[in-house]
Amino acid sequence: MKYHHLGIPTTKSFANEIEIPHLKITVSDHKGNAFGIQWQRYWPDAPYPELVKNVPHIAFEVDNLSQALEGQEVLIQPHSPSPGITVAFIVVDEAPVELLEIVRSVASPSDF
Numbered sequence: 450m451k452y453h454h455l456g457i458p459t460t461k462s463f464a465n466e467i468e469i470p471h472l473k474i475t476v477s478d479h480k481g482n483a484f485g486i487q488w489q490r491y492w493p494d495a496p497y498p499e500l501v502k503n504v505p506h507i508a509f510e511v512d513n514l515s516q517a518l519e520g521q522e523v524l525i526q527p528h529s530p531s532p533g534i535t536v537a538f539i540v541v542d543e544a545p546v547e548l549l550e551i552v553r554s555v556a557s558p559s560d561f
Contacts, residue, residue, distance in 0.1 A: 453547075535550045
């Protein structure tokens with residue numbers, strides 16, 4: 450696993466917001482700071498578990514998402530937020546953890 454970002458839920462606006470309508474979320478660019486912090490504001494009708502909408506999560510890039518999910522408590526099933534990227538959320542000690550598999554030949558370089 451390789452560290453990707455730290456997602457912090459917020460209800461406030463932030464600089465350089467990026468709206469992602471199909472995911473019903475507004476985020477900051479995790480590359481906008483040296484530590485990979487990404488602010489996340491979930492829209493009122495965002496269909497995510499409360500744990501994800503209210504507790505910060507750490508995200509790791511994995512080589513094989515299917516293998517990484519084996520034996521884990523899956524909170525959000527694998528899905529593709531953008532071309533070349535598949536993500537899922539698991540629960541580890543009552544905290545959400547995001548796992549990402551990135552196909553670099555397909556994904557936008559701004560995503561990794």
